[in-house]
Amino acid sequence: MADILVVVEHQEGAFRKTTLSTISAAKVLAGLIGGEVDALVLGQGVRSVADTVAAHGVRGVLLGEGEVFARYLAVSYAPVVAQLVNEKGYGAVLAPASTFGKDFMPRLSGLLDAPLASDIVGFAKEGNSLRVQRPMYAGNAVATVELVGSPLLFTVRQTAFDPAPKADAKAPVTPVSVTADPGGTTFVGREETRSERPELTDARVVVSAGRGIKSPENFKLVEQLADLFQAAIGASRAAVDAGWAPNDWQVGQTGKIVAPELYFALGISGAIQHLAGMKDSKVIVAINKDEEAPIFQVADYGLVADLFKAVPDLIAELKKLKSA
């Protein structure tokens, strides 16, 4: 059987855990269609990323380094992956459904004229053919799709697959000689949202706020609650549009998909697009002063209250509990 390639995500040398769920998905796929799972790391000075990946149960890691890969660009990534697919005959390529995978994987699909299923949440087999599940309509439908052609391309929803655990053996890291010509594309700059908190998509607890929080200053309240859990902070589109929260805090259909153990929705009405990003959380708590707010339909524990009264009370109660 043809082998499977996972394209590793990192932020200029900082490994991102999105890759670990993608490795798990690749292994599920290998279990169904056969083949071994390799990983590809592209970058500059990213040996440590390759070593990390090598410890998570892949057969081998391909390491392509060069000045041209120092900054991620879809125009340089896609042709290199296409070249490796052609040389080594990979039958499937997977990448995380993050803004990284969503950017270069469709370009790869265009270069190879190969089918891409986006944001997949599951694989199955029926007879000899592979079936792939992916959400559509803001998560209100799960589509079962079939891919025709080769290689099969997938971007993987991180919350749908557990991260690949550390393996006993370490896979070999093999340098590959690759280069790219970004042509008319240049990297200009990056504005990082600085945060000491865990990433939204990895956090055990997420505290999100919406228009009901009313001002950027009031996010302090959100932070205080989040601090008690080492939680990540999220936001509705309304809060991001208002400029109260950075864009990459947006949870929802067109933002980040999260599924923490505990999700707090504070002053969020629960629009379809927001629910699409958080309704797979294990436990959902909603605090909203409008008892008709749709968020209560998905909440395990709904509290109809003014958040400016309820959240400080909640913080106080939790602190009491902690010190008890």
Next chain:
Amino acid sequence: MKILVAIKPVPNPDERVKIRKDGSGVVLDNIKMVINPFCEIAVEEALRIREKRGGEVVILTIGPKESEQQVRTALAMGADRAILVETTKELDSLGVAKLMAKAVEQEKPDFVIMGKQAVDDDNNQVGQILAAILSQPQATFGSKIEFSEDGKKANVTREVDGGLETIGVTLPAVITTDLRLNEPRYASLPGIMKAKKKEMKVIPADSLGVDASLKVRVLFLAPPKERAGGRKVADVAELVDKLKNEAKVL
């Protein structure tokens, strides 16, 4: 500048769609079709660029004749003319992008702008595939677009995980839009009147010589797992008690 804007009609995103009993699709009766919100943002951006730098805004859509309605809305917002590549066949993202590429080759715009994702199928693919087929630079998830004085280059700020990133692309290129790029205008009444007279060229998809056979086949749809939500607590004390003793997450 000549700007080509690709738009897709989608069911009104504020309504919750129902899946047909046989799973073959969603029930679209009584649901209003609208321009995909991200495409609306693309139309708005194109209009603003034209207002600043002059030029022409051309709308492109691939699909059945009924798409004309949403195309007219884009014309009413202020676009100059439109192209409808007509087909009733099912298409996947590759098929859509291949047909688009033909239209782009005919029109030779300075750049193509479109939504990052259609909010019905949620693929987030077409712009990037098109850029690959045309061998052009791509700038996805744009929240700010700035052109060099000579209009040959654009700096696009992109909404990415971890923050914002800016890349420079030489034109022609494909740009896709994110939510924070702008707030689209409404079509004015005079705009709607004018739109009726604007040119809309209909090109039969079959005439373009493209093999758009399906490579991603949607077999059926099923509803997602329902959550058993809806329980209320009386006060903060009960909430904390439930989180500790029932959900055991504290």
